[in-house]
Amino acid sequence: MPANTTPCAPLLDVSGATVRFGGIHALTEADFTIAKGSVTALIGPNGAGKTTMLNAITGMVPLAGGAITLDGTDIAGLPPQKRAAAGVVRTFQNLEVFTSMSVLENVMTGRHALTRYSITASLLRTPGFRRAERACRDAAMDCLEFVGLAEAADTPAGDLPYGKQRLLEMARALAAEPKLLLLDEPAAGLNSKETAQLGDLIRAVCDRRNVTVGLVEHDMELVMAVSDHITVLHFGRPLAAGTPDAIQANPDVIKAYLGEDD
Amino acid sequence: MKRPVIGQSVVQAGLFLLLLLAVPAALPNEYYLSICILGSLNAVIAVGLNLLMGYAGQVSLGHAAFYGLGAYATAIATTRFGLPIPVGMAAGVTLAAAVAWIVAAPTLRLKGNYLAMATLGFGIIISIVFNEAVDLTGGPSGYVGIPRLALFGYTFESDRSYYTLMAVVLALVVLVALHLMKSRTGRALRALHVSEKAASSLGIDIAAHKRFVFVLSAALAGLAGVLYAHYLSFIAPASFGFSFSVQLVVMVVLGGMASVWGSVAGAFFLTALPEALREFEDIDILVYGAILVLTIMFLPDGLAGGLKRLGRKLRRVGVDHAG
Numbered sequence: 001m002p003a004n005t006t007p008c009a010p011l012l013d014v015s016g017a018t019v020r021f022g023g024i025h026a027l028t029e030a031d032f033t034i035a036k037g038s039v040t041a042l043i044g045p046n047g048a049g050k051t052t053m054l055n056a057i058t059g060m061v062p063l064a065g066g067a068i069t070l071d072g073t074d075i076a077g078l079p080p081q082k083r084a085a086a087g088v089v090r091t092f093q094n095l096e097v098f099t100s101m102s103v104l105e106n107v108m109t110g111r112h113a114l115t116r117y118s119i120t121a122s123l124l125r126t127p128g129f130r131r132a133e134r135a136c137r138d139a140a141m142d143c144l145e146f147v148g149l150a151e152a153a154d155t156p157a158g159d160l161p162y163g164k165q166r167l168l169e170m171a172r173a174l175a176a177e178p179k180l181l182l183l184d185e186p187a188a189g190l191n192s193k194e195t196a197q198l199g200d201l202i203r204a205v206c207d208r209r210n211v212t213v214g215l216v217e218h219d220m221e222l223v224m225a226v227s228d229h230i231t232v233l234h235f236g237r238p239l240a241a242g243t244p245d246a247i248q249a250n251p252d253v254i255k256a257y258l259g260e261d262d
Numbered sequence: 263m264k265r266p267v268i269g270q271s272v273v274q275a276g277l278f279l280l281l282l283l284a285v286p287a288a289l290p291n292e293y294y295l296s297i298c299i300l301g302s303l304n305a306v307i308a309v310g311l312n313l314l315m316g317y318a319g320q321v322s323l324g325h326a327a328f329y330g331l332g333a334y335a336t337a338i339a340t341t342r343f344g345l346p347i348p349v350g351m352a353a354g355v356t357l358a359a360a361v362a363w364i365v366a367a368p369t370l371r372l373k374g375n376y377l378a379m380a381t382l383g384f385g386i387i388i389s390i391v392f393n394e395a396v397d398l399t400g401g402p403s404g405y406v407g408i409p410r411l412a413l414f415g416y417t418f419e420s421d422r423s424y425y426t427l428m429a430v431v432l433a434l435v436v437l438v439a440l441h442l443m444k445s446r447t448g449r450a451l452r453a454l455h456v457s458e459k460a461a462s463s464l465g466i467d468i469a470a471h472k473r474f475v476f477v478l479s480a481a482l483a484g485l486a487g488v489l490y491a492h493y494l495s496f497i498a499p500a501s502f503g504f505s506f507s508v509q510l511v512v513m514v515v516l517g518g519m520a521s522v523w524g525s526v527a528g529a530f531f532l533t534a535l536p537e538a539l540r541e542f543e544d545i546d547i548l549v550y551g552a553i554l555v556l557t558i559m560f561l562p563d564g565l566a567g568g569l570k571r572l573g574r575k576l577r578r579v580g581v582d583h584a585g
Binding site for chain 2: 058060079080081082084085089090092096097098099100101105108109110111112113115117119122123125129133136172173176
């Protein structure tokens with residue numbers, strides 16, 4: 001259930017974002033804000049530019065114009081790994097699990113930027129190295145427990161069923177202790193029971209772990225159930241923004257989804 | 263969870279060292295000892311190349327060049343410039359690492375076949391330099407008169423002493439590789455192998471990690487080159503050409519990608535193989551090609567993976583019989 005809808009300071013502020021692929025405008029001067037402590041969904045018909053928006057926020061496609069700030073700091077010029085270190089971490093629509101590693105190693109990899117020791121320390125197995133690795137392992141186990149995968153810690157990640165690989169990606173992203181977690185179609189390929197569990201998990205990420213969530217999703221039932229705020233994209237432009245109730249009642253949104261009468 | 267003070271990898275590397283040191287006693291004559299020395303040299307390169315190829319997923323078809331750079335650098339430094347051997351050795355390793363650092367920036371942007379082509383081209387260029395810079399390298403006929411290795415006043419005159427040194431070096435290299443792979447750096451390398459997108463989204467600097475592992479693997483090849491030069495006291499470009507680069511790749515693939523022990527096994531096996539296949543001298547590259555193809559077809563995880571699977575199968579058979 002949407003808890004707090006009072007818009008406090010935006011954690012993420014995308015303004016006037018433009019992304020072009022050749023002559024095609026995937027995003028045109030799009031604004032998108034995510035309030036701190038909220039679950040904010042980005043929805044829109046296929047090809048509306050939702051994933052492009054996520055890619056732009058995480059630095060995987062270059063902006064042709066516009067600005068992106070996180071907590072008031074400009075991150076638009078940073079490469080992906082620096083944005084991750086700044087606190088923006090994402091999951092992927094087409095799973096990008098490290099299949100050759102164990103489930104636990106996947107999640108420990110999520111803590112790469114938080115696990116600090118020199119290469120020399122790792123070669124000499126210094127006490128500092130051991131401490132940091134233990135802390136990394138413990139934090140990773142905590143994330144696995146949070147998503148319900150602790151039992152599978154030593155399983156090769158590639159052996160997990162599809163739905164659990166989605167959870168693994170989420171645990172891996174949470175392990176990075178992001179300020180903002182961006183989920184790209186996390187319900188794709190899940191059955192209705194799994195989707196319901198995912199909904200609870202997304203709320204728990206926000207409410208219990210205090211991680212702000214940005215959600216790109218096609219499953220409207222899920223979006224309406226978990227979101228505090230929704231932004232609708234249409235042909236690369238923002239069409240509407242508001243609470244789930246307001247969005248559901250918005251005639252422009254309905255028209256965009258159902259198609260216009262000619 | 264309590265952890266022992268001496269790690270698993272240290273124990274493994276220690277046992278491995280003991281095994282290596284026990285080998286000479288089992289050999290019929292000195293000649294086999296020289297093969298073991300060459301095997302350890304190749305194993306040092308193969309372990310380094312596996313960090314790059316097997317773990318980080320970056321192919322190099324030019325690693326023989328780094329081996330050669332190390333060998334020629336110390337040869338020229340210690341004879342022509344009369345520098346002390348440790349200085350020459352440091353120069354050899356440094357040169358291989360420095361060249362790798364320079365080559366890494368443009369090369370490692372490439373992926374898959376393009377990276378293979380670029381490193382192949384690099385290896386050929388260096389090979390041409392070894393052959394054509396006659397004043398410096400002695401050209402195709404080779405470089406003679408390199409002093410036998412002497413460190414801290416001790417000269418490694420006998421093959422027995424040189425083998426002992428190589429055993430220690432190889433065990434240390436294995437330990438470094440095992441420790442490195444069980445750390446955040448190792449996880450980052452294995453992660454970027456599977457998905458650069460996901461790795462960078464988690465804060466891993468892809469370019470920096472690729473460059474690091476490329477330089478490290480080149481430095482290990484350089485180290486092997488240095489030790490090779492001061493062992494044989496004669497080097498020639500033919501040892502550092504394309505054919506040897508291919509052999510190195512075969513060692514890694516045959517042993518098993520992303521397996522440190524596999525690389526060691528692959529290196530020793532392929533070093534000993536020509537002795538068993540003397541008749542095939544002229545078509546050795548065909549034999550290596552055949553081994554590569556057969557390995558990829560029947561042992562996709564190499565010797566290491568094959569043994570693991572065999573072990574699992576035997577255990578299952580054992581359980582079936584017991585049950």
